[in-house]
Amino acid sequence: SSPHLVQVRERIRINGQPISKELFSKYFWLVYNRLEETKDPVHASMPAYFRFLTIMAFHVFLQEKVDLAVVEVGIGGAYDCTNIIRAPVVCGVSSLGIDHISILGDTMEKIAWQKGGIFKPGVPAFTVAQPERPLEVLRDRARERKVSWVVDGSRWGVPRGGGLSLLSPQCPLYLCPELDAFEGDHRALALGLAGTHQRSNAALALQLARMWLQRRGCWGLGELKETLPGAKLEGRPVPLAPTFQPTDAMIQGLRDTEWLGRTQVLPRGPVTWYLDGAHTTSSIQACVRWFRQAALNQDKPHE
Known part of the structure; x- marks a missing residue:
């Protein structure tokens, strides 16, 4: 999945959790070195960022023998x-x-x-x-x-x-x-x-x-x-x-x-942060609707 919020490891998850730094490093270099060894000498470029991570994700899932992959x-x-x-x-x-x-x-x-x-x-x-x-x-x-x-x-x-x-x-x-x-x-x-x-x-x-x-x-x-x-x-x-x-x-x-960073409310002392992301007209409208409702609920007195 993409994009990631904090670390690139978030894009490749097993049982809902990002793979560890050790696993990411291990499989990154395995895939990178293999591609480097077998690339076409005439067209010597490596796969672009997202393509490389996609190849790596498939390799991780195969090597770790996952039962189900959501792609x-x-x-x-x-x-x-x-x-x-x-x-x-x-x-x-x-x-x-x-x-x-x-x-x-x-x-x-x-x-x-x-x-x-x-x-x-x-x-x-x-x-x-x-x-x-x-x-x-x-x-x-x-x-x-x-x-x-x-x-x-x-x-x-x-x-x-x-x-x-x-x-x-x-x-x-x-x-x-x-x-x-x-x-x-x-x-x-x-x-x-x-x-x-x-x-x-x-x-x-x-x-x-x-x-x-x-x-x-x-x-x-x-x-x-x-x-x-x-x-x-x-x-x-x-x-x-x-x-x-x-x-x-x-x-x-x-x-x-x-889903951290999506419709997330973070109270921090006197300040409450409302976190979400959107980049299309329809998703921005959905974000606005959520923020209005969340802010309204936050302002309601609690019994």
């Missing part, structure tokens, strides 16, 4: 250096925004085309609520890549024998329901990250986590709460993914998530 693209998707994984377990696209227009294009549709470049044949894909045209572009990109996955209905927790085609070449991409749809027993899901915009990220994370567990053949994934996806498009260009009852581990994961 975030650097810029866009289609031509990003992280986009070399031929068969990921699942792909996700979060909320789109205007960014890096000199590379990705100056419209949401062009940016959606780039983002959809991470889709792979036979791999389930999820996204959150998007404007209509960019969502249609994502759908078309998924169709181009033939992102189709046909499985027995039991994989979604329904009895065997249904022979259901949950993803067809016409509807290869899922739209994540809002987080409210996952809340049961009149209890709201608590998020460790503040800000209403984090709720769509949490809904996407739940779908990605459940799909990974499902494709690994794990049990106890959470009971389905709605009809199977694709049953009713209701005018949407992309079918809704199923909602389910999050497991206790999922609920705890959402509650305990922390």
Whole structure:
């Protein structure tokens, strides 16, 4: 992931923690020396900063034998250096925004085309609520890549024998329901990250986590709460993914998530610091909404 806040080691994490200085130094020089030994003498340049760290991250994950790697693209998707994984377990696209227009294009549709470049044949894909045209572009990109996955209905927790085609070449991409749809027993899901915009990220994370567990053949994934996806498009260009009852581990994961420097409040004596970062119009607006609410809550008298 990128960028880092304090140290470059934050970009490569195992079990949620940045790798140690010793591991970083060990694998940095292993990768650097190997690339130096094998580089083309005619084109003698080494990989650029982010590309080098991407190669190093893959090497770390392989050598440390991680069970699961969550890989975030650097810029866009289609031509990003992280986009070399031929068969990921699942792909996700979060909320789109205007960014890096000199590379990705100056419209949401062009940016959606780039983002959809991470889709792979036979791999389930999820996204959150998007404007209509960019969502249609994502759908078309998924169709181009033939992102189709046909499985027995039991994989979604329904009895065997249904022979259901949950993803067809016409509807290869899922739209994540809002987080409210996952809340049961009149209890709201608590998020460790503040800000209403984090709720769509949490809904996407739940779908990605459940799909990974499902494709690994794990049990106890959470009971389905709605009809199977694709049953009713209701005018949407992309079918809704199923909602389910999050497991206790999922609920705890959402509650305990922390991201230093993002929607973080730091009281220091008489001064309270509000830390966040944003570099697109939509993300700046989300940052402002969070700050207003956080400052308002801070000013409220405590009983």
